[in-house]
Amino acid sequence: GLAGCCAAIEAASCGASVILLEKAAKLGGNSAKATSGINGWGTRPQGNKDIVDGPKFFERDTHLSGLGGTTEVGLVQMLSVKSGEAIGWLMKNFDLPLTIVSQLGGHSRPRTHRAPDQKDGTPVPIGYTIMKHLTDHIESKLKGRVTIMTKTVVASLMHETHESADGTSRT
Numbered sequence: 094g095l096a097g098c099c100a101a102i103e104a105a106s107c108g109a110s111v112i113l114l115e116k117a118a119k120l121g122g123n124s125a126k127a128t129s130g131i132n133g134w135g136t137r138p139q140g141n142k143d144i145v146d147g148p149k150f151f152e153r154d155t156h157l158s159g160l161g162g163t164t165e166v167g168l169v170q171m172l173s174v175k176s177g178e179a180i181g182w183l184m185k186n187f188d189l190p191l192t193i194v195s196q197l198g199g200h201s202r203p204r205t206h207r208a209p210d211q212k213d214g215t216p217v218p219i220g221y222t223i224m225k226h227l228t229d230h231i232e233s234k235l236k237g238r239v240t241i242m243t244k245t246v247v248a249s250l251m252h253e254t255h256e257s258a259d260g261t262s263r264t
Contacts, residue, residue, distance in 0.1 A: 094122030095220075098227040099179075105231075105238040113231070114245045120228045127220030129197055130207035131183075133176030138192045138206060146202040148173045158199045180206050187226040191219075 098120060101111045115122070134146040151173040156164050183189045189208065196203035208217040231239050256262045 094120075094124035095223060095227070096124075097122070098224070098231060099182075101231060101239050102227065102235065105235045109238075111235075111239045113239055113241045114247055115241065115243045116246055118243055120231075120241060120243070121221070121224040125221050125224040128216075128218060130193075130195065130205035130219050131180060131191065131223070132200070132204050133178075133180040133206060134173070134202070134204050135177035136180050136191075136194075136204075136206065137184075138180075138194045139177075139204065141192075142194060142203070144194060144203050146204055150202050151176065151204065154200050154202075176204075183223065183226075187223075187230060189223060189226055 097113060097115075101113045104111050113120070132151075134148070134151045139146055148170070152169050155169045155172065159169075180191055184191050191206035191208060193207045193209055194203045195205045195207070197205045207219045208222060210216050231241065254262050
């Protein structure tokens with residue numbers, strides 16, 4: 094999904110060789126099925142519309158939406174702090190027009206970003222669109238650095254430590 098593709102892109106841009114595993118026949122996961130948009134605060138589109146938002150609102154809304162389940166404070170804070178930066182990264186690096194900002198259920202502020210409708214008024218399937226842009230980028234610009242393996246199930250992870258001649262070890 095979105096998180097795996099973003100991690101693969103960033104790792105490859107730092108020089109890593111990446112194997113991207115996907116259990117389905119193509120990349121996308123649940124991210125490709127998302128239709129409402131992507132949430133974040135402190136973005137340029139919010140600023141252009143004078144929308145007042147911030148971490149305390151985002152975090153409160155996220156905790157309230159998790160009532161009856163589990164929300165980990167540190168993870169919610171990380172999501173909040175990085176949300177606007179993540180939307181900016183997607184817009185800048187993949188030419189995604191996440192310029193429409195709406196207030197959807199569970200949110201106290203307009204912070205759900207999506208693309209403008211098509212010329213005929215048809216909504217853009219935003220999850221699919223984001224994943225298509227990321228997949229195209231990986232397949233064209235990161236060929237040889239990112240290997241995509243679809244229809245792959247991970248049963249376990251192996252961890253090996255190798256000791257060098259000088260006594261240091263690496264994983």
